[in-house]
Amino acid sequence: MGEFRCPPDDTAWRQTNLIGDRPHVVFPRIPVLIQHVDDAPVLATPNETMLYNADQRYVRELRNQAGDNCVYIELHHESLALLAEEGAGLIDSSYRLVASHAPADHRTYLLQHLLIRHLKAPDPDPLLAEETAATLDLSALRDRPASARRRRGSTKAAHTALAEAAKTELASAPARLTLSELARRLHSSAFHLARVFRVETGFSLHGFRQTLRLRAGLERLSSHAGDLSTLALELGFSSHSHFSERFRNEFGVSPSELGDERHVRALLEATARG
Incomplete structure (x- = not known):
């Protein structure tokens, strides 16, 4: 788990980005336009959890003078399997995330906010942090949004x-x-x-x-x-x-x-x- 910041003059705004070799669950702090390659653009705000499968390519567009500022969690493939078994509806049978984003309810947003503050404290409790991160992952990925149902x-x-x-x-x-x-x-x-x-x-x-x-x-x-x-x-x-x-x-x-x-x-x- 960590924090990511991208200032508005960074070259990342002018090129295609690669998320890395692990899935990511991302909690935006300020609005930024995110578009996964071959998907529709999404205004990522603090009201959404943004989701990235491993090796996801995407572009971002500036929507706030502060640039991009978010909290993220990297997941192992094994973690996706365990979360799916626990009822995470945003993970399919191949253990891939099935959406680019989902609503973030008040508990999910507050939990990630408090967890990152705890981790930045002088003496964080690693066991508490790891258990809370697992709870946060399940909270963020539990429900498939109604917009994901089949339509023309x-x-x-x-x-x-x-x-x-x-x-x-x-x-x-x-x-x-x-x-x-x-x-x-x-x-x-x-x-x-x-x-x-x-x-x-x-x-x-x-x-x-x-x-x-x-x-x-x-x-x-x-x-x-x-x-x-x-x-x-x-x-x-x-x-x-x-x-x-x-x-x-x-x-x-x-x-x-x-x-x-x-x-x-x-x-x-x-x-x-x-």
Whole structure:
């Protein structure tokens, strides 16, 4: 498990990349466009887990001035077999990942965030870290998204394109964007857009945008210690209390507690237990 950063001036943005000789499970921290060779492009956001089989080739496009920033886990082939036996629906009978991405629920995102913080602590517990990583892998790979079910190729492509366009708008749209306005921008009906988006992403439109804001807040807690009011306003929340309420609803703990390094291990153990 590790962290990956690619600055915006890196040559990797201008060439085809190779993931390596092991499968990877990747948790984006900021939006970046990822396209596996011979697959459709995906806006990788903190709301998704990105999946790569061994030797996967892909390209990336800049969507944030910070470049690319993510957490990743490398898997052995034997690990895929064991995860499949445990019920990981995103692994097929040949022990390959069957999708390029899947929704990341709140527990999965929080677990990887806490685990990487624990590993960066002065004295991490290797047994706790390894057991938690196994739990994280299963959490990320357990459920096959509804968008993976069989549909006609033209319908599937159209729905994927609509959802990706909506994700792009939501990742940069003002806080008061309405459904009707978003539907007009994307040349769709509001009902069709809302239905397709939920099937393709696992989120409602409002839920997707709010979850993006909350996960961005989680990653920025350390840089806003003692000044959560400013962070709340920067993220589009009306006040410190509004942000704290939504944050607790999402992660089950207050921003101040989660931002305190003294609580990381206890929170990690509690989250891993489910």
